[in-house]
Amino acid sequence: MPEIIDKNRWLIGAFVLVGAALALLPLVASSYTISFLLLMFANVALATAWSFFSGATRYISLATASFFGIGIYTLAITHVYIPVGLALVAAAVISFLVAIVIGLSTLRLRGVYFVVFTFGLTELVHQVINWWEIKINKTATRYIFSDVSNVTIYLTLLAVAFITIVGSWYVSQSRLGYALRAIGEDETVARHTGINTTWVKVLCFALSASAMALVGATLALRYPYIDASIAFNNSWSFQVLIAALLGGVSRYWGPMVGAIPLVLLSEFLAGTFPHHFSIALGLCFVVIVYFIPGGLAPLIESYWYRLRDTLRTKKAATA
Template sequence: MPELIDKNRGTLTAFAAAAVILALVPAMASGYIISFLLLMFANVALATAWSFFSGATRYISLATAAFFGIGIYTLAITHVHIPIGFALLAAAAIGFLVAVVVGLSTLRLRGVYFVVFTFGLTELVHQVINTWEIKINKTATRYIFSDVSNVTIYYTLLAVALIAVIGSWYVSQSRLGYALRSIGEDETVARHTGINTTHVKVLCFALSASVMALVGAALALRYPYIDASIAFNNSWSFQVLIAALLGGASRFWGPMVGAIPLVLLSEFLAGTFPHHFSIALGLCFIVIVYFIPGGIAPLIERYWYSLRARWRERAFAS
């Protein structure tokens, strides 16, 4: 661990400085800026959590909205019985446990079969909860009685985003990270080299899902009420996927880089084309796949190394 910190001291220092600056924003910013930034933190955390598992293993998951919605409903159900902090932890725990069950039964699938299943999982959970609410509870709506301020939600989501990004970086440098990448390269070879691929996949899938559920629970505190359509909106699955691909899922910081411009673009599109938002997102996806398939992060990295090489040449020349 100390060697890892020394090796990446510059990166960690930059993250610490950014965290301090972002922590000071609520003291100076307007309510709109705080709302916008907390939405950005939510997208950074979701995209990073998605890339943590799917980016490394190449198991493309469209189940983000399922775990996001599970977090929302866990918060909505539990917050009237326990403190908000425990309700948030309960959302993360339920998301983890559901993902363990789902992972054990489905992570044998690969390719398009896994994609289709995870997409269907959101709709399945959506319909089950919607039916339960209408048939058993006799209502399709749950109200959220909370006086939590936007500033508190801001700090909560900032902490979740930092944990997701730093945790993803740490795991990427560990044996677990190497195991994940080995699975992505060739799962059969990884299995033959002694990696317990089932345990690795299920654990990382569940950790990713717990972050998604926690983000959903935190954002639910902004809503006066929720229903199944709000909680299990598939737009979250596609938006997170696009953010991760735009930034570059091959780098731990790529999803963060991709989430920032995508949230800015989404805000513009939602205001300008409110009835064609999904079409606009689809066009963004096509542009990314065709023109920047590797994402922005490798381009930034290449430019940075080129710039450093020029600086060194000038330094030696002088």
């Protein structure tokens, strides 16, 4: 770890400075800006968590809404009995355990079969929770009694996004990251080289799921009440997928790059064309597939290297 930190000292310093500036922003920003940015942090954290597992292994998961909803319901149920902070931890832990069970039983699937299963998982959990709430609890909604401020939610989601990005970056430089990429390239070869592919896949799938649940639980603090349709909304799965692909899953910072313009687009459409967001998502997907299949991150990186080389050449010529 010290070697990785020493090699990327300037990058870590810049990231810490940006994080500190964003943490101090509520002192001067309006309530609208805080609400907008916390939603952006949520999308950045979700897209990064999705890419952490699916981007590296190429197991395309549409289960984001499942774990997001599990986090919301865990918070809604437990915050009445324990402090909100512990309820957030409980959401991450429960989602981690659920993801381990799901991963052990389904990560043997590949390709379209895994995609279809993860998409159906959200609907399955949605219907089970809906049935339980109506038949057993005799109500379709759960009220959230919390006086947590928008600033606290903002800082919590900033911390979650920060930890998710840093964790994704650190793992990408470690043996676990190399194992994930080896699985994505050729799982059979990875297994023959001595990688415990089952353990690696299940662990990373569960870590990704716990981050998604933590985001869902934190966002739930903004709602006066929740129900199964709010918690298990499949649009989260598709929005996170498109954000990650738009930014580029080949770089740990790519999903962050993709999530920011997507949130800006959704904010614009929410006020201008509130019923056309799904069409915009479809258009984004078409643009990504046909024009930027690798995402924005490799293009930005390529432009940066060309600019750096040009500046170095000019400097050498001047000298």
